[in-house]
Amino acid sequence: MIPDLKQLDPAKFEHLDFDMYGQAIKSDPSKYFLKWAQQPPRYIRQDGHIHAFATRHKDVKFGLMNQEFISAVPVPGTGLDNIDYFNGLPIIVEVDPPQHTRLRRLMQPAFTPRRVAEAQAGLNALAHQMMDQLEARGSDIDVMADVAIPFAVTVLLGHFLAVPQQDWPLFLHYSHSMSLVGNLKAGEPKPKEYMDAYNAMYAYCEKLIEQRRVEPKDDLIGSIIDSDITTEELFATLMVLLTGGIGTISATIGLAALRFGRHPDQMELLRSDPSLINSAIEEVLRIDCLGNFRHRWAKKDFEFEGLQVWKGMPIALSLGAANYDPELYPNPEKFDIRRAPTDVSSFGYGIHFCIGQAIARPSVRTATLALIQRFPALRLATPDFEPLWGGLPTERSPVNVNMKIK
Template sequence: MSESLHTVTAMPAERRPGCPFDPPEELIRAREHGPISRLPFPSGHQGWLVTGYDLVRSVLADARFSSRKELMRHHPLIDYGDIEVPPAPPGEFLLMDEPQHSRYRKPLVGKFTARRMRLLTERIEQITAEHLDAMAQAGPPADLVTAFAKPIPVIVICELLGVPYADRGRFQENIDGFMNGETSDEELIAAYTAVQAYLSELVAAKRADPTDDVLSDLLDSDLTDEELRGIALILLAAGFDTTANTLALGAFALLRNPDQLAALRAEPALADRAVEELLRYLSVAKQFHRVALEDVELGGHTITAGTTLILSLNTANRDPERFPDPHALDLRRNDGSHLAFGHGIHQCLGQQLARVEMRVALPALIRRFPSLRLAVPAEQVALRPEAADIHGVKSLPVAWDA
């Protein structure tokens, strides 16, 4: 493998037709040249693309690389020119460093432990069964995205945060509006503003009448209503969009790998390994951005202070130096060290919830519909654009023997 310095010229690189699960070919080629490449931005800024597992993991754990929104002046798609990027709004802790980050995250940690999430299993099983019943009653064909992958996580996260049932459809539509990568700037701003306005109303309602939910539990803290709104936005968006796309893309991957689908159906004990392998293989959260706060040596190169790095999680999780035969979906792979949930202080708070939802929903789907299959050729399944932060499918038409 050559360690010569490679330059990536196209971000986001497009996936090859018919390869909806593999990272874009240009990113795979970059990893073959070495774990770090040069990446020129539209603004003219000379940044870096990190594709190797070890380097991505080390950057995520290194406080010398910042997540602060106001430092993210350089984007691989957009030239902001002289526009100042504002700091993250109060509560939106994913785009903050310490100590602000921990102030918001710490009160939440105990509410998303593996034990507490496992206690939700029965409710998730009930929600899943209700949606599979509805699919069976309606009969084939069905869009697995709208019938299965989206409603299950949105109901779960809304119940956790105390969003009234009647409001869930409106919330889901607005979250889709600013996360699908296809809306215009005007539509994106409108959707984001609508979610913010709704969450302000929700926080006020919890102040007036607390209920048994995570948001109400936070009312006794010193967090302001504005901060609670920001926290709720992070939890709702992350708890819905990433899991929904993992469920849909995971079902697609199983249908495209019938030997693995058969193994999971025949061996329910494979479920835990299957979840970890699908998380690694799909890596729906494709990349993170970081900015160097000081000069840092990384992979034999000096990253100067103020330089932007794009961390490619999907190539890190396909790194052949870390995962043997990395482009194969192998549900018997016994390795949960993937970076699908990130690493370090920003590692996904809701990762245990996502695991439980996947462990319940995907095996239930393939048990309920033994003859489940794609209703269109795989090449016709429409993918979300690479510009979207989260990879997935727009719809997944399926059929079965009724």
Template sequence: MPHESATPLSTTGFQDDTPVAGAEPIRLPVERSSGCPFDPPAEMARLRAEQPLARLSFPDGHVGWLATSHSLARAVFSDARFSSRYEYLHLPFETGYSGELPVAPVGDMTGMDAPEHTRYRRLLAGKFTVRRMAFLGERIERITAEHLDGMERQGPTVDLVKAFAQPIPALTICELLGVPYDEHDFFQESTATVMSHGSTQEELAVALTAMHEYLRQLVLAKRAAPTDDLLSDLTRSDLTDEELTGLAVFLLGAGLDTTANMISFGTFALLSNPSQFAALRADPGIADQAVEELMRYLTIAQLGARSALEDVELAGQVVRAGETVIVSTEAANRDPERYPDPDVLDLRRKATGHLGFGHGIHQCLGQQLARVEMRAAFPALVSRFPTLRLAVPADEVPLRTGMNIFGVHRLPVTWGPERR
């Protein structure tokens, strides 16, 4: 969440909360089916079939929209008439933040529009290419193998989040950026505070200030004595110290949290679908398809938000300037118009066009790195531990509700012969 001083939305000329005549606003559906943490709320499916663009009532009194179909999600994400700037947005859930949202901190690309966003994106695009990420593959495979060895020594019961899912992306992003890995616990705890909907303004400020100060000192050190890493590369650009520090906070937070949750939550899904676990173990060659299908099926970044900069006609409705459109990416990725049997996890499915990494100019910058990490992690895990299973009942696995990125807090797993 951003934390700088807010620019009140009412001063932008975009505020218009007049609801469409005859349309009764709904609240954001959040109730999931009992015992199934992987499926979106059932109400999302009903809306997608009957009212894919529905009026949505927000906790702050704003009335905007909820888009649930795949085609509408792509349309909103790719239309420059919809803004990502935080100060224009309303959020569909209660948060620990009061008042209008502030502008994005320097370096936070998620809260920017073109041309500011374009400048940052161009600087970074060449750093996260498919080819460059592939070069990291061998190192990531070694990191994966080392942590599987560690699990074996520690086992036969471990928390997969701490033992496996977090260290792989943490080591990788720290090495890529040139951040000492010894500090990853501090950054992960700070990132969790920033990602939580329930964090207070004071908690957010403390977490972000600590991250900024640490990385500001590191940026100054890289300028004085560059090393072979991405931050040192960027010291040769026209970025100021403030910009480079903010960008480092943004990249490190994203690199630590998202892929770690995909590895742990993806493992939970595989253990809950034994035929798919067996399919991946029998044929590691389907790893590429498996990663894309898990991204589609799980959609850990469940919601996107955009605000209309002008009146926009969408699905036969007029979205007025200033109205926020919430995009349910999890509902869009389960759209039967796009994917047959969308509620089935099928690792052999060609899940092209999924929105697990977003779409449009804000599509995930580090998606190729995430793919390399997951392609290494999932096949290696199921191969090393063919008897892997949950160590607690599935409904006792603690879910990351109330956070920007969905997943699990812990995933207790075990292996070996089952005890009778």
């Protein structure tokens, strides 16, 4: 039984005087992360619910890897029920084994390092084709709309899922409509636009399963369907791959462009030595982690580095703060593309480690390097440019990254 606020040790309670899903932390997370990365687990209150809050690297990693005390299955009534992007479908990120194991095995063949290595030439060609189109235009670009989003969509839908291009709008419409349910109050009905997109996508998945059972094809969707998968599971799997992928890959390309725009010396260093690209993108992933927070729930009472946690209690893990832990990353606020950071938390750890990272890492490297190499004059639209911030409540995703290329 989770006690109420008055019964908790006040010394272990941190009062957050800002909205943890709001603009302040999205706009400048480093001022929070630098402090949090050195603090042990404690309690916070968000939307009226007490959470355990872990922010040091070792605590975040424990929270994501431990399966004895900690579950990925949301506990109803803990303040996070309203974040339901998939209309209650059994999505892989919110289930534990054995259901998780089965879904992960269906998805795994698409994301092997070998498959991604084979796709690299295609990614290079796509990136340069997009840069050719930009070159033919004026100087002003929005990296999100002009590079990051179309690149991520084409890589995922075209190169990996191999969805026929005429069906892309269906996927994209659903992906966009998800933002309509991110800020609903608990119990509030989902908007019609979301439900229409959901129903259209559901019908498409039903038809796809029927079709592929009659006419099997040896591609990624074929490998997922080649089993006793249900419509709900196919829908959930495709949508997690797609929506998980488009938003995250495009946001990270945008975050990279913004970061390099703010550090022209590092951009020049990468341009002069492109072999630094892997280290450079690891450093972007570290310093500009897309996911500020992930949530887990306690399966039983346990002590978390001196903090009593009760069964059913939500646990907020700050991936972003973990990446600023000075024990692993000295001078964490410094953007240094030669740092070659390891053990970066941005894709999580353990059985829920992001399956799409195998595509995300090379995609972000390819698009970022092409942009920087092809446009020596690349710079922010204005030196003090600040994007609008969006993305899911727990994420920091730039809506626009305005730059000049000529």
